[in-house]
Amino acid sequence: MRRKYIYGPVPSRRLGLSLGIDVIPYKVCSFNCIYCQLGHTTNLTTKLNEYTPVEDILKDVLDFLKKDGKADHLTLGGSGEPTLNSRIDYIIDTLKKMSKIPVTVLTNGSLLFIEKVRRAISRSDIVLPTFSSVNQDTFVKIHRPYPTLKIEQIIKGLCDFRREFPGRIWLEIMLIKDINTTPEEIEGLRKVIKKIKPDRIHLNTVVRPPSEEYARPITIDELQKIKEFIGEGCEVIARFKKKGKTRYLEDTKNTILGMIRRRPVTLDDILDALIIHRNEALKYLDELIAEKKIQIAEHGNKKYYEAVEG
Numbered sequence: 031m032r033r034k035y036i037y038g039p040v041p042s043r044r045l046g047l048s049l050g051i052d053v054i055p056y057k058v059c060s061f062n063c064i065y066c067q068l069g070h071t072t073n074l075t076t077k078l079n080e081y082t083p084v085e086d087i088l089k090d091v092l093d094f095l096k097k098d099g100k101a102d103h104l105t106l107g108g109s110g111e112p113t114l115n116s117r118i119d120y121i122i123d124t125l126k127k128m129s130k131i132p133v134t135v136l137t138n139g140s141l142l143f144i145e146k147v148r149r150a151i152s153r154s155d156i157v158l159p160t161f162s163s164v165n166q167d168t169f170v171k172i173h174r175p176y177p178t179l180k181i182e183q184i185i186k187g188l189c190d191f192r193r194e195f196p197g198r199i200w201l202e203i204m205l206i207k208d209i210n211t212t213p214e215e216i217e218g219l220r221k222v223i224k225k226i227k228p229d230r231i232h233l234n235t236v237v238r239p240p241s242e243e244y245a246r247p248i249t250i251d252e253l254q255k256i257k258e259f260i261g262e263g264c265e266v267i268a269r270f271k272k273k274g275k276t277r278y279l280e281d282t283k284n285t286i287l288g289m290i291r292r293r294p295v296t297l298d299d300i301l302d303a304l305i306i307h308r309n310e311a312l313k314y315l316d317e318l319i320a321e322k323k324i325q326i327a328e329h330g331n332k333k334y335y336e337a338v339e340g
C-alpha cells in the first residue's frame with residue numbers, strides 16, 4: 031500500500047537520509063514565496079487546524095519504521111507550513127516515542143510569535159526556520175505573506191524561540207538576486223542573526239524552478255562573500271552546477287522524460303522508480319506538458335503520461 035503522508039527517505043545535504051513527513055496538505059501555507067518550488071499557495075492562511083488526519087500520518091510513519099526504518103531524521107515539512115497543523119505537538123511526541131531517530135521541523139518561522147506554536151515544536155530536536163530580510167517591504171516582496179504578518183513580530187518570535195528551545199536551530203537564509211542581496215539588506219540580516227543566535231546559518235539561493243521567473247539565484251562567489259561577511263557558523267548549502275543550475279534538478283526532470291519516452295507511465299510508476307516527493311514529480315510533469323514534450327492519456331480509468339511524437 032502506498033504511503034500517502036511520507037516520502038523518502040531522501041538524501042539531504044543538511045539532514046543526511048531524511049524521511050519527509052507531510053503534516054499539512056499541498057500548499058496550505060502562511061507564505062506564497064516567489065521562490066517556492068511547489069508553485070503558488072492555494073490556501074494562504076495563519077489558522078491553526080488539523081488539516082491532515084494525524085493518526086493517518088502516524089500510521090504511515092509506523093509502517094515505515096517497521097518495514098524499512100532507516101533514516102537519519104524524521105522531518106516534518108513538505109508541501110506547506112507544518113506549524114499550521116494544530117496537533118503538531120502530539121505528532122512530535124508520538125514520533126519520539128516510536129523511535130530514537132531525531133525529529134526535525136522545516137518551518138518558515140512565521141508563526142513562532144504564537145506561544146502555543148513555539149511550545150509545540152520545542153519538543154523536536156532540530157528546527158530549521160527560513161529567514162530572508164529584516165525589512166517589511168522586502169519580506170512582503172519575497173514571501174507574499176498572509177496580510178497580517180509583520181517581520182518585527184517574526185523576528186521577536188525567533189528570538190523568543192531561541193531562548194526557550196533547548197535543541198538546535200539551523201537558520202536558512204534564502205538569497206534572491208537584486209531583492210535581498212544589497213549591502214544594506216545583508217548588514218540587516220547579520221545584525222538580526224546575532225540576536226537570534228542560531229547554531230548554524232545556512233545560505234541558500236534559488237536553485238530549483240521558482241514560482242516566479244523573476245526570482246533569480248545569486249552566484250556561488252556572491253554566496254561565499256556573504257558567508258565570509260556573516261562569519262562564524264555560516265555555510266553555503268546551495269547546490270550548483272555550472273551556469274547556476276542544479277544537476278539534481280535537470281537530472282530528475284530528464285530522468286522522468288526518459289522513462290515516459292520508453293513507455294507511457296502513471297504517476298505511481300514514477301514515484302516507485304524515483305525517490306522524490308509526489309508534488310515535485312507533478313511539478314516536473316506540468317513543465318514537460320507545458321513544453322509539449324509529454325501529454326496525458328486515459329487508459330482503463332487510469333491516467334498515463336506519454337511522449338508527444340515528433
Ligand code: SF4
Nearest residue numbers: 059061062063066138
Ligand atoms: S517555500 Fe515554503 S514557506 Fe514559502 S510558499 Fe513554499 S511551502 Fe510556503
